[in-house]
Structures are given as C-alpha cells and as structure tokens.
Amino acid sequence: MTETQVNTSFRLVYVPGVNPGKWVRVWGERLPDVPLDLLAVPVGEGEGTLREGTADAGLVRLPVDRDVLSAIPLYTEATVVLFPKDHWLAAAEEVALADLAEDVVFHPLDDALDWPGELPGRPAIERPATTADAIELVAANIGVLLVPQSLARLHHRRDLTYRPIVEAPQSSVALAWPQDRTTELVEEFIGIVRGRTVNSSRGRGVQPSTPAAETKKGAQPQKPQSPKAGRPKTPGKPRPSAGSRGGAAPKRGGGKPKRRG
Structure with missing residues (x-):
C-alpha cells in the first residue's frame, strides 16, 4: 500500500x-x-x-x-576477466573458466558475483578486502580477477585489459x-x-502546462476560412437595360440620314 x-x-x-x-x-x-x-x-x-x-x-x-x-x-551485466595487458589471455577474444586453471583468481570480500561453488583457478593466500585492492594485485601481475564489466570500466587502468568470460555467474x-x-x-x-511519461506516472510529478486555446471548457474549434474569404469582390458587368440587345446602347434618331442636294 x-x-x-x-x-x-x-x-x-x-x-x-x-x-x-x-x-x-x-x-x-x-x-x-x-x-x-x-x-x-x-x-x-x-x-x-x-x-x-x-x-x-x-x-x-x-x-x-x-x-x-x-x-x-x-x-x-556481462562478466569479464581482468588481467595485465601482456598476459597470454590478451590474445583471446573470449575466455572460458577452464583457461584460468593455472592462474591465481582473486576473490575480494566485496565480490559482486554470487558464486554457487568454488572459483576457477588457484586461490590466493588471502582474500583482498575490496575489489580496488584486488585490482592493485592484478596490476602487480600476481593473478586475475572476475568482475561485472561496469566495475572493470570503473577501475580502468592503462596497464590492464579484460575479456568476456563464458560460463561465469553474472550480476x-x-x-x-x-x-x-x-x-x-x-x-x-x-x-x-520504468520509463513512464509524466501523464502516465502514478506519482506527483509536474504536469505539462495546458495551452491557452484548450483552457476554455467546451470551446468549439473554429472552422478554417475558405481561400476565397476576405478577397475584395470584383464588380460585375452592368446588366443590359430592358429592350436592348447584347447590352449595346440604342441609336438615337432612327432611320438613314437624308442626303443634301
């Protein structure tokens, strides 16, 4: 609740x-x-x-x-094995647990991996207190260390590198x-x-502001004006008067003009 x-x-x-x-x-x-x-x-x-x-x-x-x-x-996260750059494992694209049989594998007290059984390789004389301490021992070329990839990146050193290792537990x-x-x-x-948006969130997040045009409840959207709207009306041609044909003005003084002798 x-x-x-x-x-x-x-x-x-x-x-x-x-x-x-x-x-x-x-x-x-x-x-x-x-x-x-x-x-x-x-x-x-x-x-x-x-x-x-x-x-x-x-x-x-x-x-x-x-x-x-x-x-x-x-x-x-993927699990990787961390070792010195001149270690023979550097030639491999990925490493199997069996490849570590002859190496000392450190198991720090703050290990982020949940091992169901014994670690591969040879155990160290004592467990390092922290992952950072174990990395210092790896840099001294005393052994190797298995960690989640993010921790290998977090403790990056120029003299060390890592490779993905198969069959190892993941974090x-x-x-x-x-x-x-x-x-x-x-x-x-x-x-x-979880990637919920503000509108779908269950919490009290800040809601987006509402546009002013939408604040009036029940407001009807205005219909777009016709392209002809607002154009000045062009005056039409005058209608012909009653009795005229084709709109021509009637001639005055009907009949042909008289010839002068």
Whole structure:
C-alpha cells in the first residue's frame, strides 16, 4: 500500500558500477521542488542501508532479501576477466573458466558475483578486502580477477585489459526499497526508472502546462476560412437595360440620314 510521503527530500543509495545519472536528471525535471540526495556505498552495504531506513530506495545488486525488500530487476551485466595487458589471455577474444586453471583468481570480500561453488583457478593466500585492492594485485601481475564489466570500466587502468568470460555467474542490478515504506516518491522513482511519461506516472510529478486555446471548457474549434474569404469582390458587368440587345446602347434618331442636294 502506498503511503503519503512526508519527507521533503528523496534519498537514493547506489553501489559501485551503477550510474543513476539519467534517472536523476528526469527526477529534477519532474519534481524540481523535491531534492534527490545520492548515497554511494560499497557493494555489500546497499541492502543494509535500505533495511536501516537510511535511504528511500536503492540501485543494488541481486540477490536481496525479498521478505523485507521489494525489488525490480533492471538489467544483467556481462562478466569479464581482468588481467595485465601482456598476459597470454590478451590474445583471446573470449575466455572460458577452464583457461584460468593455472592462474591465481582473486576473490575480494566485496565480490559482486554470487558464486554457487568454488572459483576457477588457484586461490590466493588471502582474500583482498575490496575489489580496488584486488585490482592493485592484478596490476602487480600476481593473478586475475572476475568482475561485472561496469566495475572493470570503473577501475580502468592503462596497464590492464579484460575479456568476456563464458560460463561465469553474472550480476544483476535492481531497484529495491523496503516493502513497508512504499511512499508516493518511491512510486514516482519507479515510474521514472520504468520509463513512464509524466501523464502516465502514478506519482506527483509536474504536469505539462495546458495551452491557452484548450483552457476554455467546451470551446468549439473554429472552422478554417475558405481561400476565397476576405478577397475584395470584383464588380460585375452592368446588366443590359430592358429592350436592348447584347447590352449595346440604342441609336438615337432612327432611320438613314437624308442626303443634301
């Protein structure tokens, strides 16, 4: 059930690799009187932030607890393997998990991939604390790292490159919010993310102004004037008088003139 929004602002949490910019711009156009505050958190803290009520909604990575949070899946990212540019994998167009059998594969504590079992390759001595730490180790040519493609782009380095990897788990991004706090502003943001127009939105977005010609209720549209309308009338030819033929003036003094002797 939708609750009435009492807050004067809307807070959106998002995790690394997610870019909320296009939706934030639409929000500013539709609700200029309601500030949208962005809160960036590590991958593993998106769900907790929503549970604590620190944010109204969030762009997080699945899975989340569906007993507590409502979630709308938005898209699924391709998974890539990140390695130094001089690595032998650079010659391949795509990589299989079996190709990593001899490589150390890092598994950071904030891993964005939900692995159902063991990782491929050889495990590192210890797990890096963050994805950024793991990338530093990859740059030192100690091992490789599997991440969603957006994170590979986010942590771009000139000395590293990546290739798509098949058979690896993928990461899905979703819009999530607490089930017991589905406010009007949450509904408004859902509409923006789903691409609803202002007229079809369920929220309180700014409605487009009505043209002045349409403000009068029941006004009848004016019929377009004929092309002949407004032209000056051309005076017609005078009608012939009664008894005249062809409109010629009658001759005076009928008969032939007399000859003079």
